[in-house]
Amino acid sequence: MYSNAYFFVWLFSSALVFAGVNRYLKHRLTYLVSFSVLTLFGWVHIFRDQFIIPVAVFACFYGVAWMKEKHWLKTWQAVSLTLLPLLLVKLHLNNHWGMIGLSFMTFRAIDVLLYRKKEDAHAFIYYFCYLFMPFVILAGPMYRWNSWLKDIKQTSFVMTCDLFLQAMQQIFYGIVQKFLFAMLIDREIISHWQHQPFSWTQGVVLSVAYSFYLYFDFAGYSNMAMGAGRLFGLNIPANFNLPILAKNPQDFWRRFHISLSEWLRDVIFMPVYMHLLRLNYFRLNKTLAQNIGIFCTLFCMGAWNGLERHYVVSGVLFGLMSVTHNMLLWTAKKRPAFGCWLQLPPVSFAGRVLTLAGAAVSLYIFSGMSPL
Known part of the structure; x- marks a missing residue:
């Protein structure tokens, strides 16, 4: 989409028309009306060759969200059903559900299930625009539901x-x-x-x-x-913040694909970690619970693209890097002398180099160009 010069002509023209009409109406043009029209035109353009699939996917997602609001489905059941089309496509069990932007659309639908408030339960238009907004439909960034509502419910917008x-x-x-x-x-x-x-x-x-x-x-x-x-x-x-300056694996994921990293932290790490802490064994071994949550989160970071070997291996490497770093932090807390040694400039610099080298190897495997 962003590689097409025609898209930018359409983008800037739409922005100027939006700002002009809104100014003519003395800023009485609501975001909901404007963005509904914009999303509808974007939807028609993007899916002009396959109308049935996005309609079916949207109906499925909205139906699951509606049943959850009616308390006919539990949250985990609703999330599982929402993930089903994506899983079928990634496992190559049903490629008919494949469509542009399915992955991030699925994640946004899950974000709605987990974080939508009761007063927004029946906002059909909000839900449609959120799932199909043309700016981020292909590859993110991961624009959260509550942030979307905060922006779209502004009383007025003035283009300066x-x-x-x-x-x-x-x-x-x-x-x-x-x-x-x-x-x-x-x-x-x-x-x-x-x-x-x-x-x-x-x-x-x-x-x-x-x-x-x-x-x-x-x-x-x-x-x-x-x-x-x-x-x-x-x-x-924002989605990136100079990952080349990362000090360690944890810092790397604070800088690389930030929006998805934060979303996976909230959706995978925290539920896994909090669930494990309910068990007596993990309450006495919180570091182990952290490591399991970290590994699951970073594994999903690599493997959500598919279960082909290079995606799985890269996810495993992402997880092992972060778990190793977490164990070093745990050891440093137990042994102050070791913690002081980790703070030495040569050791800290070596940590930066190892972090970037490990990330480069993992991403190389992720690309599918490696022999693995």
Whole structure:
């Protein structure tokens, strides 16, 4: 979508029309009406070749949410049913449900099930726009339900010159990241090295190159989505914060794909961790409960793309890196001398290097280009 010049013409034209009509009506144009029209046009354009599948998916998601509000389904049952189409597609058991943006649409539907308040239970239009908003339908960032409601329920939105220029700057920044840096890395390095016989040199080059490619490609997309949302008064969350500066695995996931990392923390880590603490054994071994929750969360970070071997292995590596770091922190608390040793500049620098090297190897495996 963001690789099509026509999309930007449509985007800026829509933003100017929205701002102009709203100003003409003295800012009486509601967000709900405006964004409903925008989402409907976006939906028609994106799914112009396959209307039935998105309608069926939306009906399924909305029906499950409605039954949960009626207390006909428990939360875990509703979440399981919402995940079912995505699982069937990822397991290649039913590819007919496959559609653009199914993964993040499923996650947003689950966010509604977990965090929607009772007074918003029957907001059909809000739900439709949230699932099918054109800016983030393909690959995130993970825009939470409560943040969406806060933005969309604003009484008025005034497009100022400064706000427009800020949005343009962020979109331009994303264009440079995605269509200059990422494209150059892909054409000049990855496409050249990936067809050569495997060697350690090839593995190192592709690990580093793919990590930078993925960062620039995804960060560029995220910046364009954030800038596009800002044109319409939406505060789509930041998704990257210079992961190359990460001090450790925990810090890396605070900087890389931030919105999904935080969402998985709330949806997977906290429920798993709190459930384990109900058991006497884990109340006496909280670090073990943390490690299980961390591993499950980071495993899902890699494996939610599918259960092919490279996704599973990368998820395992993500989890092992973070569990190892958590054990080092636990040991440092038990042994102050070891904690002081970890704070030494050479050791701290080595930790940064190992973090980035481990992330690069994991992402290389995730790409499917490695022999694993």
